[in-house]
Amino acid sequence: MRQHGLLHAALAGLMILAATLAGPAMAQGKRPLKLVALGDSLTAGYGLPAAAAFPTQLQQALKARGHDVEIVNAGVSGDTAAGGLERLDWSVGEGVDGVILELGANDMLRGLDPAATKATLDTIVRRLKARNIPVLLTGMLASRNLGPDYAARFDAIYPDIARAHGVMLYPFFLDGVAGQRNLNIADGIHPNPEGVRIIVERMLPTVETFIARLRPA
The missing domain is CATH 1.20.5 (Single alpha-helices involved in coiled-coils or other helix-helix interfaces)
Structure with missing residues (x-):
């Protein structure tokens, strides 16, 4: 006994x-994975109701596919890469598992030196990596009316940074939407809800790969 x-x-x-x-x-x-979408008006959802903005639509699409993910909308309309860097620490606080980085479009629209934009985005990525926060970098392409030299220098920013730091890259945030009148609001620049839906649909496989790396099965 x-x-x-x-x-x-x-x-x-x-x-x-x-x-x-x-x-x-x-x-x-x-615990849900917490992502921050750090960007400009394309992330913020300029001209759209909050429910139609990119972070919200992406979160809904991921949840529909069985992913327990929270995506914080840290988009600020008008922000350049430098603006994103200035607010980096308070936009990406503690407990963040990953960042979707979407900045640089306003730099291009203002004709800013691509070298300066690249240096700033590089700094953002380095600072996030120093905090052990993985980054999914979303690229932008220059408007062709800025000339071939500017376009070549600007377009190279994102693949160059992705290679240098070993971060994931989605080559063109507006893929399938840029220049499509029926997929943008009246200004012809910012996606309408259907345009955002297409962005999310096209980016979804890349985002799923990204979050799989954050929380391996």
Whole structure:
């Protein structure tokens, strides 16, 4: 009887130990992944209701595919890359698992030096990596009326940074939407809700690969 009691106590102790060790892991597994979409008006959802903005539509699409993800909209209309850098620390706070970085379009529209934009985006990526926050970099292409030299220098910014830092790249944020009148609001620059839906649809496989790396199965 005494041996039976000792065995029972030992088993109970092991069960308590296992529960103690598994508890944090289970809690972590249930916590939604937290992403921050750091960008300009294309992220903020300029001219759109909040429910139609890119971060919200992307979160809904991911949840529909079984991903427990929260995406914070840290888009500020009019922001250049430098503006994003200035607010980086408070836009991307603690407890963030990854960042979708969408900046640079306003730099291009203002004709800013691509070298300066590249240096700023590079700094953002380096600072996030220093905090162990993975980055999905979304690219932008220059308007061709800025000339071939400017376009070549600007277009190279995003693949160059992705290669230099080993971060994931979605080559063109507005793929399938840029220049399509029926997919943009009246200004012809910012996507309408259907345009955002297409952006999300096209980017979804890349984002799923990105979040799989944040929380491996």
